[in-house]
Amino acid sequence: MMRQTGFAVLALGAVVSAGSLMAQTARQDLKDAGHDTVKATKNTGHAIAKGTETGYDKTKEGTVKAAHATEHGTKVAAHKTKEGTVKAADATAHGTKVAAHKTKTGTEKMVDKVDGK
DSSP, X not given: XXXXXXXXHHHHHHHHHHHHHHHHHHHHHHXXXXXXXXXXXXXXXXXXXXXXXXXXXXXXXXXXXXXHHHHHHHHHHHHHHHHHHHHHHHHHHHHHHHHHHHHHHHHHHHHHHHHTX
């Protein structure tokens, strides 16, 4: 009987120790999960900050490129407009001279017809 009692005490001690060990492991697992969550949150925050900074830099770079392209395009358009305006003014001046000359000639012919020449 003594042997059975010793075995029962030993078995009961093992069960109590295992329960205590399981509780210890569960607490430690919970603590580790908390630490892992904090670490993951920090890593995510750093990744978001880096992505935001990269996005800002790329947007700034694209804006500068667009501004330069717009400036160049505006200069080219202004130059072409100036050239076109000069050509149009020259053509208008030439057309006006031709029209004035033809009007003068036509008027002189009409005067000659009226005068009977």
